[in-house]
């Protein structure tokens with residue numbers, strides 16, 4: 368079993384590329400999706416977030432809209448939320464890995480370098496696209512203001528630094544190109560595993 372970390376800056380194409388790995392027969396665990404589960408009604412992050420930021424709770428779930436307002440108003444808020452969320456995300460990931468049967472498990476982890484996660488995987492693939500396209504794509508989603516996008520981006524390691532540290536770099540200019548690169552990565556890993 369091979370653990371491949373998939374990372375990249377906000378809006379550079381992690382989720383889209385992750386689905387291309389699934390189409391090549393890889394299992395996928397998604398850190399952002401784990402956060403969604405943790406924030407939803409009954410999720411393990413709801414009570415600890417409520418203790419710190421009661422205004423972030425709506426109908427017994429963590430409201431991302433409220434959380435974004437809080438993060439924008441309070442520069443220390445995101446760090447406090449991360450202290451709650453990241454250990455819970457780690458537990459979710461460990462449970463997934465223990466269950467998976469595929470030969471390659473892709474772990475979609477936006478903050479793999481920022482959180483020291485690279486030591487827990489066998490290799491890292493990083494998606495990359497130029498900064499103008501990144502901004503256009505994030506703004507086109509309509510889920511964040513430019514200011515919110517800049518806050519998040521400023522907390523992330525620069526994209527070129529991530530790419531320089533990664534074992535594989537996937538350019539997300541078109542889907543077809545990204546798919547070819549994903550197939551190449553999968554072929555390389557399966558080849559190496561055969562010789563291991």
Ligand SMILES: CC(C)(COP(=O)(O)OP(=O)(O)OC[C@H]1O[C@@H](n2cnc3c(N)ncnc32)[C@H](O)[C@@H]1O)[C@@H](O)C(=O)NCCC(=O)NCCS
Pocket residue numbers: 375376377378398399402431434435438445448449452453456477478510511519520522523
């Ligand atoms: C800031 C929040 C409310 C924004 O929610 P929203 O639904 O608008 O965006 P989403 O969760 O899809 O995040 C978009 C992208 O922002 C980036 N991002 C999210 N959290 C962080 C963070 N703490 N530091 C840096 N980048 C981050 C990631 O690239 C992510 O893919 C939300 O991301 C959050 O609660 N983050 C804290 C938890 C966390 O650290 N998650 C990161 C994965 S473990």
Ligand SMILES: Nc1ncnc2c1ncn2[C@@H]1O[C@H](COP(=O)(O)OP(=O)(O)OP(=O)(O)O)[C@@H](O)[C@H]1O
Pocket residue numbers: 375376377378379380381382383384399477504505538539540541542543545
């Ligand atoms: N290879 C590609 N070719 C063309 N468009 C792409 C490609 N990959 C991603 N995109 C587009 O870029 C946008 C962002 O992609 P995606 O949601 O996969 O990014 P992400 O890195 O997962 O984002 P986030 O960090 O915010 O979770 C989407 O609109 C998607 O359609």
